[in-house]
Amino acid sequence: MxxxxxxxxxxxxxxxxxxxxxxxxxxxxxxxxxxxxxxxxxxxxxxxxxxxxxxxxADNDPVLAASPIVAGGAVATFRIGELLVENNVDPVAHKDAPDHLEVQVINDGSTELTGFTLFYTFTDADSGATEAYVVHPAVSIPAGAEARIHVDDGTKAGHLRANPNSIYLTSVAGKHVTAELQVAGMAPVSATVEKDPGGAEVAD
Structure with missing residues (x-):
């Protein structure tokens, strides 16, 4: 029941x-x-x-996922180059883009990488409230290349849908943002960034 x-x-x-x-x-x-x-x-x-x-x-905390990241594994052949939550740029239009989570992933290895798991958190600097999300971006990164994972309105190819009711969008407080990225069998890589206080997320 x-x-x-x-x-x-x-x-x-x-x-x-x-x-x-x-x-x-x-x-x-x-x-x-x-x-x-x-x-x-x-x-x-x-x-x-x-x-x-x-x-x-059915979820007692529907915006606080448990981390799926597994400790250990082989040394990762990829790394997070940039972790952006503001000052984003649209690489196609070469124009400022609305603030959103953007992760640059660089493949330093000799083989193509797929099957990524991204675990990211937002912590509100004023209230201390934390949200945590798990996504599986459908990206393939050739050896020696890079890709960018976007979590935004999800309307463009390769972009993931962001929660429009997240504290990222509904709170004007600053945010502490973490991202952990993993491929099965490899150790995870992580990065953190601080988002300045501000209102509605619009193009910079």
Whole structure:
């Protein structure tokens, strides 16, 4: 039998009683009405917001995934070059891009790399709230080459969808951001960056 926290139960009740929530009111079919998702900081278009393999309704903390990163393994033949959360640039248009998580991955090895797991966290400098997400970017990096993983609005090829209700976008406080990247069988690599306080994330 499924149990709900009081806050989630209240949100579900509100959703059930709100006439504006029609047949398509739960876009991602996770059992949480779209109007309630911002209050839970979850994504109305992603049934598993934090990427941990559990639907948001069944997840006790739907924006705080446990780390899937495994210690040990062979020395990684790749590294994180840049970890950006502001001052992003669109490499095609050569114009400033809205602030988002961008990870430059450099393959120093002699073979192509695929099958990456990216685990990243945002910690709000004012409230101390932390969110953690797992994604599996579909990138292939030839030997001696590099690629960039973008977590933003997810509308461009190779870009991953960011949670629009994340504290990254909804809090104006500074953020401490971490990223850990791993390929099966290799040791993980990591990087951290601080995001300055600011409002809505727009092109710089």
């Amino acid at each position: 499924k149990t709900f926290t009081p806050s989630l139960a209240a949100l579900l009740l509100i959703g059930a009683l709100t006439p504006a929530l029609a047949a398509n009111a739960d876009t991602d079919n996770d059992g949480i009405p779209d109007l309630a998702e911002p209050l839970l900081h979850t994504d109305p278009m992603n049934a598993d917001t934090d990427g941990d393999g559990m639907d948001d309704l």
